[in-house]
Amino acid sequence: SQQGEEDPQALSIQEGENATMNCSYKTSINNLQWYRQNSGRGLVHLILIRSNEREKHSGRLRVTLDTSKKSSSLLITASRAADTASYFCATDAPGGGADGLTFGKGTHLIIQP
Amino acid sequence: NAGVTQTPKFRVLKTGQSMTLLCAQDMNHEYMYWYRQDPGMGLRLIHYSVGEGTTAKGEVPDGYNVSRLKKQNFLLGLESAAPSQTSVYFCASRLESYTGELFFGEGSRLTVL
Numbered sequence: 001s002q003q004g005e006e007d008p009q010a011l012s013i014q015e016g017e018n019a020t021m022n023c024s025y026k027t028s029i030n031n032l033q034w035y036r037q038n039s040g041r042g043l044v045h046l047i048l049i050r051s052n053e054r055e056k057h058s059g060r061l062r063v064t065l066d067t068s069k070k071s072s073s074l075l076i077t078a079s080r081a082a083d084t085a086s087y088f089c090a091t092d093a094p095g096g097g098a099d100g101l102t103f104g105k106g107t108h109l110i111i112q113p
Numbered sequence: 114n115a116g117v118t119q120t121p122k123f124r125v126l127k128t129g130q131s132m133t134l135l136c137a138q139d140m141n142h143e144y145m146y147w148y149r150q151d152p153g154m155g156l157r158l159i160h161y162s163v164g165e166g167t168t169a170k171g172e173v174p175d176g177y178n179v180s181r182l183k184k185q186n187f188l189l190g191l192e193s194a195a196p197s198q199t200s201v202y203f204c205a206s207r208l209e210s211y212t213g214e215l216f217f218g219e220g221s222r223l224t225v226l
Contacts, residue, residue: 033214042117042203042217043156088155090215098163098210099171100146105155 004032004089004104012110019076021107023089024069030092032065033101034074037086046074046087076109084111115139119204119218126194126225134189134221136204144207145187146171146215147179149200156203162187163210194225 007022023032031050035043049056049065049072056063062075076083086108090101117138126132136145143164148156158171160179168179176198178190187206191198202221207213 035215040220042219043205043215044217045214048214098144098161099169100144100148100158100161100205101215102158103148103156105153 004091004102006087006089006104006107008107009105010108010110012112013079014112015079015081017079019079019083019109019111021074021087021109023072023074023104025072025089025091025104026070029067032063032072033090033092034061034063034072035088035090035103037088037106039085043088079109079111081111081113083109085109117204117206117216117218119202119221121221122219123222124224126191126223128195128225130194131190131192132194132223133191134202134204134223136187136189136206136218137185138187138204138206138216139185140206140208140216141184142206142208142216143184144210144213145181146205147177147187147189148203148205149173150203150220151200159189159202191223194223196225199223199225 004023004025033048034046037043047058060077065072086106088106090103120135146161147159162181165184180188204218205215
């Protein structure tokens, strides 16, 4: 069953604008990760935020985590055409996660030039 | 450094045929995973392995078998393919179970007629 659910399912913005995607999950987590998938390609890791962190930055990416609301958001600032992709949140269960990450269904982001 | 390599990239099967997907990683990762990705469903875990000689079932294991005879390779087999197994299959690996990012292959697109 899906642990994370991204919102919105699709987002179209103009180049240069900021893009915000949200992720909600159901059970306690050890950490939450965001991945990007370009069309026809594999997923690429973007950023990991641990359950005891509230915010994390990496270049133009900003991730927040609210464990009380079981939600996370991914902000991409100053978007570029190359940011067009699907974005997935993924969670690890507490106590480990040898059985991998549980992924949401993704947000499809389109950056209009 | 190739990372995670999947073969074949594309395959068309007839119902009832068998095939094996090969995943190879050169990062000395202990943990390896097979996911399937279907439209609107996100990624779902099929089987995984926590080390050479080990395998375990994921969320959707029925109709698939796996083997991990060598640490660097993780094979996914379909003994009798069904149209419901038409999907894009992704292999992933990671070094650590509870903090590690997943490294994905480029995917194998399988069509079962």
